Amino acid sequence: MMNPPKPHRNRRKSNPNPDPTKHRRTRSGCYTCRSRRVKCDETRPLCERCKKGGRECVYPETSTSAKASRSTSSSTLNLSSHESPGSSSDESEEDLSQERLEAIPDEDEASEDSALNNDLSKYGMHQSSSTQFGVGQKSTVRHDSETPSLIQDKGASPTPSTEGSVGYGQYDTIAVLKTKKTRVPFSTNSDTLRSDWSHLPLDLQFYLTYFYENVTHLHYSLKFDAANFLQTTFLDAALRNEPLLYAVVGFSAFQRTLHTTEGRIQDFLQYYNKAVSLLLTSLKRGERHTNGTLLAILQLATVEEFLGDWMNLLGHQKAAFEILTELYTPETVMEDPLTRVILGWYMRFDVFAGLMGGFETVLSREWFSGSQEFFQDQVAKEPDVLDWKIESAIAQHRLVATDMSLLFVKRGKKELSDQQFMTENNAIARRIEEWKTMMDPALQDPRYLINDFPGARPLDPEDIVDPYMPGIIYHGPLWAMNVAMIDWYAIDMMHKYQTALTMQTQPSADLGAKAYATCQLFEAVEFWPGSPPGTVLACQASLGIACLFLPRDETHSMWARRKLATIESKGYIYPYTFRTKMADLFQDRSCMHWWLPNDENYPQIVRSIRKFVEERTSPAKTEPAEDLRDMKAIFASLKLDDGKPTLPSIEEGMTAAIHSGLAGRQEMYAEHKNLKGVDRHAGQEDSYQLGLDDGHEYWDRG
Incomplete structure (x- = not known):
């Protein structure tokens, strides 16, 4: 097995001069050259570098108003705007709009690309071209302040204290434009869906490729991912938000470390470390909070859960809660596929913590009920779309688990009489039962039942169950219902157990x-x-x-x-x-x-x-x-x-x-x-x- 590339050690060193000169770059260069940190000759409509490299060449458009800039394209997702950590917040508007990365001369484009492909081939990778993917066309437009610095600090960053919240700056709304939803097959390695991260250092490319090919929504305990969010929109967001980029790379390195005999804890800690440092820098400087910020926090929370550090997980959850409720309402968060995923991801942490700890969810009930109502409405509008029915069933899960937590907390605080508690508790019991007994027939389609397990290991004589019994799990479009059913049993068991403890029965x-x-x-x-x-x-x-x-x-x-x-x-x-x-x-x-x-x-x-x-x-x-x-x-x-x-x-x-x-x-x-x-x-x-x-x-x- 080949080892991943070493973290970038041959980086250009910073100027030791105590009064360094800022490297300014023209505001009219194409975004492709900016993202690759190379000089652009500004030939329009196609610059020489993009022409020679066969790349898409995109120049900034002149916008007359904020409204105009927000409606540039109906197929582009503005995920985040993240300044380079080294920039000063009090610079002039002109400084903020210019990139802060020194241009790297590129004398021989063809030679460079050839060498890069040779290096990548050592790790089973290749240089991909710019493609369309996800719920809409891949965004190729970067605002002037969006290109992050990818120069990794040599020193280790301190562990953040995430028990409390870092101060949050004022948020300037970034419109997330509605896009036509595209159905993507459950598992695909098609390069036509993949972002172009060939401009990144080799080690980052390596781990992004590993993530793309090996990590699924199930690693995040997300039951359903109809649009292949993690391999498309999520990775595209990471390319535009530096803390998220390093958080994703860190999680990918963590997963790979577990599946190689040479894996070391340092292989992923350095990237996690970097992500935390960059995120704290961004938050302390009061940079505006975006979907990218939320995703970075949720990714770090996922790492903490895998590490079994639930104290730090709570800290990340609190930060995510503050930003989520700052940016959205229960109604607006459901308007876009991206923010619906963000909400579902956050809710999963919220419900999980509440059920384990015996306390109410941090988000108020209206967020959970609003989610369920949205998916119910979508089922009514598009009754033939299976995805909406699956999403609706999962939303019912979350809502009943939330109501269960709220009820037992109220009972523990003696806010309910015995009669009130029993009335509400019986209603929850009925809802749990009806989730299964009144399930939409489309979610129980017998055509997708698995009746044999070809190539599976022999049944262990010490096994306590028969996992190979025909007709108990689904494949294909109903695979998510297997995980949903297992969770349903858990919710039901928790409810019956907590009821017995509460009523002393x-x-x-x-x-x-x-x-x-x-x-x-x-x-x-x-x-x-x-x-x-x-x-x-x-x-x-x-x-x-x-x-x-x-x-x-x-x-x-x-x-x-x-x-x-x-x-x-x-x-x-x-x-x-x-x-x-x-x-x-x-x-x-x-x-x-x-x-x-x-x-x-x-x-x-x-x-x-x-x-x-x-x-x-x-x-x-x-x-x-x-x-x-x-x-x-x-x-x-x-x-x-x-x-x-x-x-x-x-x-x-x-x-x-x-x-x-x-x-x-x-x-x-x-x-x-x-x-x-x-x-x-x-x-x-x-x-x-x-x-x-x-x-x-x-x-x-x-």
């Missing part, structure tokens, strides 16, 4: 059966040969919930431990609290070190990442942060010893499961004796204080 009799059904679906999508990359990661949270309600014997414990090891070996580092609680659940403290005995399937890179996270994890500073760290909603009242079972037996649960059609292969579940362990009288004092430093010293050493 026994949990529902079918709770155990739903845990089995979840495990069966999880293993089916894990083992199906056609599953896209990231599938296991997208389902990990729901699996973790299901594991709590499985029988506590050696067979089930080892099955669960193997699955958790699989997930963590793919880079999703479980937080300290989760490992501690699950070790108690499995009655084996060795799980604190690793899930499997004798370090089986314990990659060296995962060990390094765990050590790094332990050294830089910040202690919780607020009550919500403590609740999330301790996964209060999951573990606060769950008895983890081997005491008397408080759940009904699986045999009882199977009766309800058969009638409701919940389990995939009910006869497999009836042999298991019972589920142990929910103690409704247990207190909430059993939290685990981390007491670790915030990791600044580690970053300073990096």
